[in-house]
């Protein structure tokens with residue numbers, strides 16, 4: 001009888017040890033998982049900011065368009081159009097010329113009409129130091145008047 005009680009007591013004690021062992025294991029697992037997630041996020045974040053430093057032209061990440069109104073919305077639309085239409089493959093916004101002249105500061109030297117013409121009829125006037133027939137002359141067909149307005153607003157914001 002006494003042995004039975006003892007045995008039972010040992011069994012219960014063992015069981016409790018096991019339980020606390022598992023509980024600790026689970027906790028450690030959780031903790032480790034959270035740590036790994038934090039690490040991943042911070043490493044990912046610094047890689048992204050590193051890439052941004054290397055290639056970024058100092059542009060802000062695109063703000064969600066639904067929060068914007070008026071001129072801000074027009075500029076944001078223009079920024080997106082410059083990407084989707086491949087303009088930024090030739091035009092930078094950081095002051096460095098590429099295949100085409102940089103857009104930074106351009107609006108200070110020309111008016112809206114010049115910018116519109118430069119987009120829809122690129123050979124009408126050739127920017128100094130650049131060649132004709134490099135910029136596609138197809139935007140007149142593929143962009144709407146609203147698109148061109150948005151692009152002009154964006155270029156003027158730089």
Ligand code: HEC
Pocket residue numbers: 082085086087088089090091099100101102106115118119122123125126127130131132133134135136139151155
């Ligand atoms: C394949 C390269 C290329 C692409 C793509 C391109 N451009 Fe150009 N762009 C040029 C070159 C080269 C010039 C300079 C020659 C000229 O004036 O046509 C130029 C000139 C301009 C100018 C006048 C710049 C100045 O300093 O006078 C504007 C404005 C312009 N592009 C806007 C755009 C827009 C908007 C898009 C996209 C819808 C675009 N470009 C796409 C190459 C490109």
